Amino acid sequence: MISKRLNEAINDQIKAEFESASLYLSMAVWCAKNVFYGAENFMIKQAQEEEEHAMKFVKFLLEVDADVVIPELGKPRADFSSLLDVFESGLEHEKLVTSRINDLVKLSDEDGDYATNDFLEWYVAEQVEEEKTFRDIVKKLSMVKGSPAGILRIDDQLSNR
Ligand SMILES: [Fe+2]
Numbered sequence: 613m614i615s616k617r618l619n620e621a622i623n624d625q626i627k628a629e630f631e632s633a634s635l636y637l638s639m640a641v642w643c644a645k646n647v648f649y650g651a652e653n654f655m656i657k658q659a660q661e662e663e664e665h666a667m668k669f670v671k672f673l674l675e676v677d678a679d680v681v682i683p684e685l686g687k688p689r690a691d692f693s694s695l696l697d698v699f700e701s702g703l704e705h706e707k708l709v710t711s712r713i714n715d716l717v718k719l720s721d722e723d724g725d726y727a728t729n730d731f732l733e734w735y736v737a738e739q740v741e742e743e744k745t746f747r748d749i750v751k752k753l754s755m756v757k758g759s760p761a762g763i764l765r766i767d768d769q770l771s772n773r
């Protein structure tokens with residue numbers, strides 16, 4: 613049995629995952645408007661992944677017969693100053709999500725809830741990957757120091773995701 617506080621915390625996380633999806637969709641729109649079509653493709657796939665993260669939590673809660681709250685979402689940020697700003701914001705967002713996942717793991721530890729603890733392990737590993745993905749792109753974009761040719765080459769690579 614999952615505790616009430618852990619159930620609530622996971623519902624908060626479902627909201628956070630859907631809000632991640634909406635933030636990345638907002639970034640995809642900004643990228644498209646600024647003709648960064650590779651980054652648009654990257655962010656659309658990223659948004660789809662975040663929706664999957666949310667759905668995985670929903671399915672888990674249903675599996676353990678816990679309560680599921682369909683969240684009301686806040687409006688995502690829509691204004692960015694550059695492609696570097698987009699990916700730096702993405703990296704900061706992922707770090708925030710990592711700390712949220714860590715908090716869930718801590719709660720499940722305190723509860724001695726090994727089923728939830730085991731389920732959360734997937735998210736712990738996923739966050740390592742998510743942060744690395746964003747950090748690598750931030751590093752590359754920082755390397756070209758605003759050179760249009762450099763930025764467009766990186767954007768091109770992002771269409772392969
Ligand atoms: Fe996520």
Ligand SMILES: [Fe+2]
Binds near residue numbers: 662706709742
């Ligand atoms: Fe993520």
